[in-house]
Amino acid sequence: MTIRILLVDDHPIVRQGLKTLLEGHSEWEVIGEASDGAEAIEKAKDLHPDVMVLDVTMPRMNGLEACRLLRRQAPGLEILFVTQHDSPQMMREALDAGARGYVVKSNAARDLLAAVEAVSQHRVFTALHGRTVPELT
């Protein structure tokens, strides 16, 4: 079954990089993109993605805020953070906000595919710099 993915990051170049990585997987489809939290919420309403790849720091509405709202609006949606913030505190906040995954941008090329695989199966995947820690719920 195809996993439908929405990419959310305020840098188009980063979105392009994520897209290129994800498109390698035959059963995954990038169905849309957004550049801030507010646009992410709009597009989630219209497009009903299975997984949202989400940045933390964005204008208008940041990723954590968007994540909290989306948990209520779209409980079936799994959220994976891909962020610059290589911090256990931020990761804890993201998981508390309802995300299932958290990877750091500097390792995104290494961790993204495993992270999307995990969260699409409703498993937690967290990886800070230097270590990969896949966890089962």
Add this chain to the structure above:
Amino acid sequence: MRLRILLADDHEIVRRGLRALLEKHEGWEVCGEASDGREAIDKALQLNPDVIIVDVGMPNLNGLDTTRQLLQHDPHFKVIVLTITDSDQVIREALDAGARGFVLKSDAARDLVSAVEALQNKRMFFTPRVNDLVLAGFLEKGQTVARNETPKLPTLTAREREITQLLAEGNSSKEVASLLNLSTKTVETHRSNIMRKLSFHSIRDLVVYAIKNNLIQIELPPPKTPAGPTAA
């Protein structure tokens, strides 16, 4: 026209995005990638790319120092600096280091292709937001210099303007001599005269002069669609 590009950014995900963007352009090829400044220098010396795109914020050796060192090794290298900040200081440093292009990462998807094209055509490129800062900052500096020194800046002879342009375009004195059928010594004499006449202290001053006096062009991307009423 075939063009070989070296990418230097510490984030592989960004390098993938840049590669996808650039390789859509016919004839352009990303010939190598580096994840820090030292690797960028090694690869540049090994691969001799036509254009090098360098992220300012790299670990071990940052993009500005990488640019300086690249140009010390070989002044022919053409470098575009990619940055998340457009502070006046970063702009000045990038120009001082010898970068010929300056693009904001947030605008890279829109501007990077234009930047590479500009460098391919021996022009410089600045993201528009940077242009305003550069010109305002340097214009102010130019006026201060003019007020404090001679009341009117001396004009250059036609030959001097020609040489100013070629130098601002990144040619060495030797190359200028070859292009103009002069001896290198003659060009160097002209170059000293130009620097002395206009009280220039660095190649950056010369580049700014060339821009202000339309001896070289800055490439601008196409204008955005008009927004609402302009602010007062």
